[in-house]
Amino acid sequence: xxxxxxxTNRTPLLIPCSYLTTEGNKTGSWRxxxxxxxxxxxxxxxxxxxxxxxxxxxxxxxxxxxxxxWETVMMENPFPGVCGxxxxxxxxxxxxxxxxxxxxxxxxxxxxxxxxASRYELQLSLQKLESKKQKIAIVGSGPxxxxxxxxxxxxxxxxxxxxxxxxxxxxxxxxxxxxxxxLSILNREIAQIRELGVQIHCGxxxxxxxxxxxxxxxxxxxxxxxxxxxxxxxxxxxxLAGVKDGLQFLADIRRGEVSALDGTAAVIGGGNTxxxxxxxxxxxxxxxxxxxxxxxxxxxxxxxxVEMALEEGVELWELQTPVNIAAQxxxxxVTLQHMHVIGKDGQRKARxxxxxxxxxxxxxxxxxxAVGTEASETWYEPPKKxxxxxxxxxxxxxxxxxxxxxxxxxxLVADIKSVAHAVASGKQAAIALDILFHEGLDxxxxxxxxxxxxxxxxxxxxxxxxxPRSLRNQxxxxxxxxxxxxxxxxxxxxxxxxxxxxxxxSFAEINLKIGASLAIREAExxxxxxxxxxxxxxxxxxxxxxxxxxxxPRGRHINYDYCKGCGLCVVECPxxxxxxxxxLLCDTS
Amino acid sequence: xxxxxxxxxxxxxxxxxxxxxxxxxxxxxLLKALGNKTIMIIPACCWSIIAGPYPQxxxxxxxxxxxxxxxxxxxxxVRAAHDIKGDTETTVVTWAGDGGTFDxxxxxxxxxxxxxxxxxxxxxxxxxxxxxGVQRSSSTPYGAWTxxxxxxxxxxxxxKNIVEALVAHRIPYAATASIAFPEDxxxxxxxxxxxxxxxxxxxFSSCPTGWGMPSEMSVxxxxxxxxxxxxxxxxxxxxxxxTINYTPKGYLVxxxxxxxxxxxxxxxxxxxxxxxxxxxxxNLLLRKAGVALETS
Numbered sequence: 001x002x003x004x005x006x007x008t009n010r011t012p013l014l015i016p017c018s019y020l021t022t023e024g025n026k027t028g029s030w031r032x033x034x035x036x037x038x039x040x041x042x043x044x045x046x047x048x049x050x051x052x053x054x055x056x057x058x059x060x061x062x063x064x065x066x067x068x069x070w071e072t073v074m075m076e077n078p079f080p081g082v083c084g085x086x087x088x089x090x091x092x093x094x095x096x097x098x099x100x101x102x103x104x105x106x107x108x109x110x111x112x113x114x115x116x117a118s119r120y121e122l123q124l125s126l127q128k129l130e131s132k133k134q135k136i137a138i139v140g141s142g143p144x145x146x147x148x149x150x151x152x153x154x155x156x157x158x159x160x161x162x163x164x165x166x167x168x169x170x171x172x173x174x175x176x177x178x179x180x181x182x183l184s185i186l187n188r189e190i191a192q193i194r195e196l197g198v199q200i201h202c203g204x205x206x207x208x209x210x211x212x213x214x215x216x217x218x219x220x221x222x223x224x225x226x227x228x229x230x231x232x233x234x235x236x237x238x239x240l241a242g243v244k245d246g247l248q249f250l251a252d253i254r255r256g257e258v259s260a261l262d263g264t265a266a267v268i269g270g271g272n273t274x275x276x277x278x279x280x281x282x283x284x285x286x287x288x289x290x291x292x293x294x295x296x297x298x299x300x301x302x303x304x305x306v307e308m309a310l311e312e313g314v315e316l317w318e319l320q321t322p323v324n325i326a327a328q329x330x331x332x333x334v335t336l337q338h339m340h341v342i343g344k345d346g347q348r349k350a351r352x353x354x355x356x357x358x359x360x361x362x363x364x365x366x367x368x369x370a371v372g373t374e375a376s377e378t379w380y381e382p383p384k385k386x387x388x389x390x391x392x393x394x395x396x397x398x399x400x401x402x403x404x405x406x407x408x409x410x411x412l413v414a415d416i417k418s419v420a421h422a423v424a425s426g427k428q429a430a431i432a433l434d435i436l437f438h439e440g441l442d443x444x445x446x447x448x449x450x451x452x453x454x455x456x457x458x459x460x461x462x463x464x465x466x467x468p469r470s471l472r473n474q475x476x477x478x479x480x481x482x483x484x485x486x487x488x489x490x491x492x493x494x495x496x497x498x499x500x501x502x503x504x505x506s507f508a509e510i511n512l513k514i515g516a517s518l519a520i521r522e523a524e525x526x527x528x529x530x531x532x533x534x535x536x537x538x539x540x541x542x543x544x545x546x547x548x549x550x551x552x553p554r555g556r557h558i559n560y561d562y563c564k565g566c567g568l569c570v571v572e573c574p575x576x577x578x579x580x581x582x583x584l585l586c587d588t589s
Numbered sequence: 590x591x592x593x594x595x596x597x598x599x600x601x602x603x604x605x606x607x608x609x610x611x612x613x614x615x616x617x618x619l620l621k622a623l624g625n626k627t628i629m630i631i632p633a634c635c636w637s638i639i640a641g642p643y644p645q646x647x648x649x650x651x652x653x654x655x656x657x658x659x660x661x662x663x664x665x666x667v668r669a670a671h672d673i674k675g676d677t678e679t680t681v682v683t684w685a686g687d688g689g690t691f692d693x694x695x696x697x698x699x700x701x702x703x704x705x706x707x708x709x710x711x712x713x714x715x716x717x718x719x720x721x722g723v724q725r726s727s728s729t730p731y732g733a734w735t736x737x738x739x740x741x742x743x744x745x746x747x748x749k750n751i752v753e754a755l756v757a758h759r760i761p762y763a764a765t766a767s768i769a770f771p772e773d774x775x776x777x778x779x780x781x782x783x784x785x786x787x788x789x790x791x792x793f794s795s796c797p798t799g800w801g802m803p804s805e806m807s808v809x810x811x812x813x814x815x816x817x818x819x820x821x822x823x824x825x826x827x828x829x830x831x832t833i834n835y836t837p838k839g840y841l842v843x844x845x846x847x848x849x850x851x852x853x854x855x856x857x858x859x860x861x862x863x864x865x866x867x868x869x870x871x872n873l874l875l876r877k878a879g880v881a882l883e884t885s
Contacts (some may be wrong), residue, residue: 016643019644020646021603021645021647022603022605022647024603024645025603103674485812540595543613544762545847559602561602565608566609568805570805580805583636
């Protein structure tokens with residue numbers, strides 16, 4: 001027996017020791033479901049008549065990239081400063097955050113971005129497409145005409161706008177009071193459109209002869225003349241001297257032709273013009289009564305505006321309709337018929353009927369009619385169905401072989417008369433004409449269909465020109481699709497405003513500006529439904545380490561060699577920017 | 590947590606854990622926090638398989654596979670060997686399942702922490718012997734189906750409160766963590782690493798296969814366990830100082846139970862009594878932490 005050896009280093013280690021990683025196991029072969037990045041459509045952008053990419057705008061705002069955010073708005077709407085102020089923001093009604101706590105203050109953020117762009121004099125860096133030979137005339141420089149000019153110019157066309165009045169802007173300039181839309185904002189956004197290359201010829205009114213007889217130098221004409229004539233009340237005494245028209249009154253204020261109003265003023269109507277007229281009259285010192293034939297909840301005016309009108313002391317008389325106006329010692333005596341509700345008319349409005357003999361009289365010193373407007377020339381209206389006519393969601397296209405193509409847009413064809421709809425109309429007209437010139441009339445509908453935001457009717461410019469947005473799924477993200485465990489409760493920001501008593505002292509803007517920190521905080525509330533904001537949860541929660549960061553625009557990819565298809569990344573994505581699909585057996589990629 | 594820590598992986602793809610495995614995620618998060626100066630002892634458990642068959646290993650750190658009951662003892666030895674070599678930098682970690690911690694390995698664990706051995710003991714808890722086919726353990730919760738508590742004979746006994754058992758040893762650090770709260774998990778692992786003596790981390794790691802739930806729900810379920818206070822997140826220092834890390838509000842247990850196949854036999858009355866047990870445990874924890882009782 002050998003002498004006892006010293007142990008340790010001469011004895012081999014008899015424990016088996018691994019020397020390979022597991023990376024040779026392509027566990028991706030286990031997979032029968034396949035996760036994939038797929039951005040979807042946020043409900044706000046689908047609700048926006050102009051189809052703004054709101055989810056992305058708020059994401060960029062939250063990151064402090066204000067210029068990029070502003071340009072993302074400008075890609076769909078040349079009027080963020082205007083729309084951030086006067087739009088009725090249907091986006092906020094569809095905001096998924098509403099079911100969590102309160103919607104995101106989208107309009108305040110839009111306004112903030114425009115104000116920031118204006119403050120730092122940011123220059124728009126959107127690229128125009130290559131020049132094209134066609135020329136387009138635009139009649140009217142309201143929001144639809146200006147938007148049409150803007151988008152046509154971006155597409156490479158020459159657009160000439162003809163405006164009858166001495167200054168451009170249409171209803172934005174003459175019909176919206178300064179306390180809602182200061183002039184500087186409007187001027188800046190019109191100047192931007194001009195800088196892009198749109199020619200605006202003011203003081204030039206256009207007659208029908210403009211395009212008749214095939215002598216026109218234009219290939220197409222966009223009619224965006226709007227509704228500038230008031231609808232008559234059809235009662236006796238409405239044409240008495242001194243009975244004013246609401247829209248005319250608002251324009252007179254802008255021309256500086258209104259001085260103090262004493263006594264009581266009655267405004268007849270329930271739309272935005274009526275409310276604007278009432279609030280303006282109150283600022284001139286009158287005690288104002290707003291008379292509407294239905295109830296407050298039926299008023300077509302935006303609820304917020306009505307609310308503020310009441311705050312400012314405007315009295316609302318519901319279910320009253322004037323049946324007679326008489327002059328008496330320089331005053332007006334209006335006979336009002338009481339109405340009562342007998343049912344529903346369509347979706348929203350109540351149907352009303354006179355309540356037999358319930359009548360009363362009021363004596364007022366000023367009387368304004370604002371029950372609606374119509375086109376001031378009959379030829380502004382699109383003709384009844386004819387050959388070559390295409391009725392689109394926001395405009396009507398009339399294609400003729402010998403004469404320029406006519407497009408009727410803006411309020412002339414709109415069901416809902418809003419600035420956002422007017423922008424949508426101008427944009428749709430521009431895109432439709434581009435398709436028409438390149439691919440013919442038959443291609444217009446299908447091509448427009450392909451750039452819808454969700455199921456429409458809004459369309460996206462970015463999608464039309466093939467930007468990154470065109471890769472999104474048109475499916476709208478619902479609240480239940482989100483993983484709300486990653487969000488914290490936070491109330492909506494409070495819009496700072498002038499106090500009601502301060503508002504009377506001038507036509508100064510009521511809604512005050514907000515700062516960048518408040519805007520960022522509000523933008524951070526946005527769920528960015530359906531969009532990836534690089535939160536990296538997919539990478540963090542992958543048990544297979546199969547999500548890898550890289551340099552592609554998305555920032556990461558899934559390694560399908562190892563992905564077992566568990567789906568954790570899809571469920572833990574807070575924003576529903578991923579999808580889990582059945583694995584196709586034949587797919588070997 | 591620093592970003593470069595978060596970015597570093599100490600685990601490879603291609604491991605053989607089931608899709609959606611909570612234990613694989615738990616390991617990934619733990620190693621991100623502990624770093625590569627770690628040696629790991631793995632007694633018999635799911636991870637004995639997940640780590641790969643010889644000659645493969647899915648972990649980029651040294652691993653010592655050990656017998657089921659020896660997690661605490663082997664770690665004590667490995668620590669002693671490192672100390673003899675003068676290596677005090679390497680962290681010795683035992684990584685055991687609930688079977689190897691609550692049941693079979695409890696004696697060795699209790700002995701090691703009683704001696705205040707300088708190591709971290711991590712129990713990833715999937716609430717049954719999953720790897721051998723879902724047999725009940727003393728970690729299986731009240732109401733659960735397993736193959737040894739089948740049909741109407743579901744488990745009518747409560748889950749052992751392992752953290753309190755360890756706290757009773759007055760060890761320097763004991764904490765609970767969950768795969769649904771990675772930042773909290775990594776913070777606790779980092780904190781444990783920077784301490785000396787026996788440290789214990791109890792990680793709730795859901796098991797889609799054994800719990801009868803879709804794989805994509807595994808993190809969601811783990812989060813709900815915390816939200817409903819079925820598995821509260823807290824830490825205890827020196828067996829005395831309690832800190833509750835997450836105080837949820839108003840989540841009821843029903844949804845958590847409804848989403849899992851292992852609880853589908855439970856009736857409304859069963860769920861009510863479970864809710865009472867959960868509330869009782871939560872209130873007990875609040876008392877220990879010195880937090881005023883909720884007035885409900």
